[in-house]
Amino acid sequence: MAITASMVxxxxxxxxxxxxxxKKALNETNGNMEEAIEFLRKNGEAKAVKKAGRxxxxxxxxxxVRDDKTAAIVEVNSETDFVAKNAEFQGFVKAVVNQAIGSDSKDMDSFMxxxxxxxxxxxxxxxxxxxxxxxxxNLxxxxxxxLESDGCIVAYIHGGGRIGVLVEADTDVVNDEVKACLKNVAMQVAAMSPKYVSRDEVSQEFLDKEKEILLAQAKNDPKNANKPDNIIEKMLIGRLNKEMKEICLLDQVYVQDGDLTVAKYVEKVAKETGANLTVKKFVRFETGEGLEKKNEDFAAEVAAQMNA
Incomplete structure (x- = not known):
């Protein structure tokens, strides 16, 4: 039987x-799909299949980062922290990030x-x-x-790979002082997890939704029962400004100098180095964020396998 690409x-x-x-399995089984699956299992390829749902x-x-201009960041997951620390696994992740830095793919399907x-x-x-x-x-x-830039990109990895950050800046000067500044900004991103670089990136839709939430909170607070609308409006503006200082990187208090915001720190370094320096973008990956963690009940797992 002829083995087609669609069968493979x-x-x-x-x-x-x-x-x-x-392709080999289908050739060996004359195109029988069920027998081909069994063939793969018998030859060890089913190891990956059995673990795919875990x-x-x-x-x-x-x-x-290469030449300060091109960078890639990846997250590769394992089931256990033990494997995450394994040299075999870390070597594979290194190969994946090298793949990504040379890739033109825009989504995971094309990358894979x-x-x-x-x-x-x-x-x-x-x-x-x-x-x-x-x-x-399962991995x-x-x-x-x-990221690709005409300016400069730096990377920061925290906690042995628990958090990774890329920071891209527009700059006409790329030297050790500028790169150290951007590294400090990357550490800020790792520690404080902002959502935006600046207020310019915050959509009106987001602001309207936050105002709606804050207004509901204010009206439901008994302390505000007798306050006029203009006072509540001022309270909303104050609360919204406070939130912007938490979620916008440049508005955040700089963790290494509480007298400065991140924006003022970058301005200070720009002045000292004679650079036109602007933080343009950041990428922050935290391992496992948003994923369900594995329940490490080994006794239950063994019992389930025995009863399977």
Missing amino acids: KELRELTGAGMMDC IAAEGIVMAE AEAWNEDASKTVKDALTEKIAVIGE NIRRFEK
């Missing part, structure tokens, strides 16, 4: 195994379909599937972002 694609989607492994919420964030830099006969997805089989845990390349 279907088997890959069913099993998560590599393209060439799927929660991978640990892992690390890694970043790479790229030829793997370390072996062009495989895709990134194939390499991930093989690494799952080697390490013995996931969760996200990546690539």
Whole structure:
């Protein structure tokens, strides 16, 4: 029976195994899909399949910057912190970030379909599937972002990969002082987790929604029962300004000098170095944020496997 590309694609989607492994399995089983799945299981490729449904919420964030102008940051997840600290896993993440920094992909699907830099006969997805089989845990390349700049980009990794940050700046001077400044700004982003660089990025829709929430809170507070609307309006403006100082990076109090905002700190360094320096963008990844954590009840897990 002739093995078609659509059959190989279907088997890959069913099993998560590599393209060439799927093609071989279909050839060996004369195109029978069920027998091909069984063939893959017998040959060890099913290791990745069995683990695909398990929660991978640990892992690390890694970043790479080249020539101060091009950078990438990735988050790759594992099931356990033990594997996240494993040299095999960390070597794979390093390969993934090197893949990302040379990639033109704009989304995860196209990134996963790229030829793997370390072996062009495989895709990134194939390499991930093989690494799952080697390490013995479910792994996931969760996200990546690539930055390119005419100015300068710096990276900061906190806690051995728990948090990773890229900061991009427009600058006509790139020297150690400027890069140290941007590194300090990246540390601020890691510690204080802003949502925006400046108030200019905050949409009117967001502001209207926050005003609505703050107004409801004010009216539901018994202390404000007899206050006129113009006083409540002033309270809202004050509360909204306070929130902007928390969520906008440049408005935040600079953690290394409480007398300065981040904006004033950057201005100070710009003046000292003679640079036209403006923070343009940041990317902050925190490992496992928004993911359900694995319930580490090993007794229950063993019991479930025995009863399966």
